Amino acid sequence: MRNFEQWDEFLVTIANQADLKGEDRDFFLKRFDIKNENLTEEKFREQFLSNYSKYTFEYYRKAVFRQLKIICKDIDHDRKGKSKEIFNWLEREYKTWYTRKENPDILTEFPQKVSTVNNFDVLPESQQQVSNPFIPLTGIIDNPKLFFNREREINRIFEVLNSGSSVAIIGESGVGKSSLLRAIAQKASQYLRQPRKSIYIDLQHIHSDDDFYAALCDEVGIEKCSGYKLNRNIKKYRILLLLDVVENMSYDWFTNQLRGQLRGLASDTVPPLRLVVAASKPLDILFPYSGDKTSPFKNIYTPETLEPWNQETIRAFIESRLHADFLEQEYQGIKFSEDEISEIIKTSGGYPGKVKHQCYEKFERKKQ
Numbered sequence: 400m401r402n403f404e405q406w407d408e409f410l411v412t413i414a415n416q417a418d419l420k421g422e423d424r425d426f427f428l429k430r431f432d433i434k435n436e437n438l439t440e441e442k443f444r445e446q447f448l449s450n451y452s453k454y455t456f457e458y459y460r461k462a463v464f465r466q467l468k469i470i471c472k473d474i475d476h477d478r479k480g481k482s483k484e485i486f487n488w489l490e491r492e493y494k495t496w497y498t499r500k501e502n503p504d505i506l507t508e509f510p511q512k513v514s515t516v517n518n519f520d521v522l523p524e525s526q527q528q529v530s531n532p533f534i535p536l537t538g539i540i541d542n543p544k545l546f547f548n549r550e551r552e553i554n555r556i557f558e559v560l561n562s563g564s565s566v567a568i569i570g571e572s573g574v575g576k577s578s579l580l581r582a583i584a585q586k587a588s589q590y591l592r593q594p595r596k597s598i599y600i601d602l603q604h605i606h607s608d609d610d611f612y613a614a615l616c617d618e619v620g621i622e623k624c625s626g627y628k629l630n631r632n633i634k635k636y637r638i639l640l641l642l643d644v645v646e647n648m649s650y651d652w653f654t655n656q657l658r659g660q661l662r663g664l665a666s667d668t669v670p671p672l673r674l675v676v677a678a679s680k681p682l683d684i685l686f687p688y689s690g691d692k693t694s695p696f697k698n699i700y701t702p703e704t705l706e707p708w709n710q711e712t713i714r715a716f717i718e719s720r721l722h723a724d725f726l727e728q729e730y731q732g733i734k735f736s737e738d739e740i741s742e743i744i745k746t747s748g749g750y751p752g753k754v755k756h757q758c759y760e761k762f763e764r765k766k767q
Contacts, residue, residue: 403433409493411604416537417466418752420572420603420644426459427467436486469756470537528727530766532720533759537752540578544725547716547751549579552703556583556675557590559701560639565665565674567645567682567696570705573750576677577601579705580641583675587639595639595673602647608657615640626660633664633671640665645676646685658686666699676700707749714740716751717758733765 410431414424429435435443444456464481471488540546556566570576584597598618605611612625621632642648648658664672678685682696708716717735720726735743739761747753 405497406433406493409496412496413489413492416470418537418573419463419466423459423462423466424603427463430482431486431489440482528725530727530730531759531762532723532726533755533762536756536759539581541581543582543585546578546582547719548708548712549582552579552705553582553586556703560673561592565700567700567702568675568677568705569681569702570679572679573752574705574707575751576705577643580643580675580677584641591639593637595637597639597641599641599643601643603644607652608654611657629660630664636671638672640672640674642674642676645678646680649685662699708751708754709749710744713744713749713754716754720758730766733762735761
């Protein structure tokens with residue numbers, strides 16, 4: 400099939416699964432644009448990334464391939480010239496993705512053909528039985544049934560929100576910030592003393608002030624507007640706005656006016672917005688205050704640092720998944736040895752995605 404009319408949308412899906420962010424994500428979307436399929440690495444750098452040094456080019460290339468290795472298992476990642484092989488893998492994945500997108504009934508008509516790794520959330524409740532409980536391997540955890548731990552952080556975050564302040568979740572890439580944002584959105588109706596509508600915006604997909612205002616107004620349900628009109632139109636609403644990858648807002652394509660308006664909407668006497676933002680670095684580093692640049696986060700946010708899982712949490716996670724009620728009965732007797740668990744603790748660094756990935760592979764080997 401050489402119909403690639405929705406290739407760009409498909410690449411965004413793959414980038415999300417591989418947890419590609421920032422410049423790594425931009426590199427991936429450019430390199431694997433279908434129009435660049437037959438370009439050598441040298442030609443690609445020459446045509447699209449001429450401002451990159453060879454060292455910088457290789458840095459982003461290796462970073463992207465390292466993330467793709469997590470989800471792309473059927474090619475040899477140790478050999479040279481992987482770009483062509485990855486293009487071939489993407490084409491095969493695209494066929495499946497396109498077929499499911501154009502024929503959504505296939506998910507319920509042929510449930511046995513749907514991968515239980517990436518499609519747990521779309522299967523009917525009665526069919527949510529899987530042969531490997533350590534899912535999903537990548538991406539944001541949307542299903543509350545699969546979200547693990549972080550109760551202490553969630554309680555602290557809602558304490559801050561209920562006290563009248565906004566929250567900044569700070570943590571390294573892969574520590575689970577995006578999944579925590581989704582969990583907060585899902586629990587808001589239960590934990591907030593004053594009701595607010597939860598709106599989640601991923602700033603990886605927002606590339607200008609205009610984009611941001613369009614996304615916000617669309618989610619609120621008002622006409623697209625900014626400035627005074629936005630202040631007027633949004634005043635009657637109470638929104639819990641969750642902004643992911645907020646470090647992107649430091650880029651030049653976002654203006655001081657937008658940053659200042661966000662601050663104003665979150666710090667009014669009766670603010671229409673209460674904010675929870677997620678970033679990889681402290682906000683005073685990402686957005687230093689200066690006389691000519693408004694800092695949208697100064698003095699209105701309480702930081703919540705998100706740390707990797709400790710060994711007790713990893714052990715509890717493994718135990719809970721090995722006894723999960725959504726695990727197919729024939730695999731419910733599989734166990735991990737103490738040495739295997741210790742290896743996972745040591746090599747994962749406590750990052751949830753790495754823990755799941757290593758557990759998944761060990762579980763697969765034990766099934767054979």
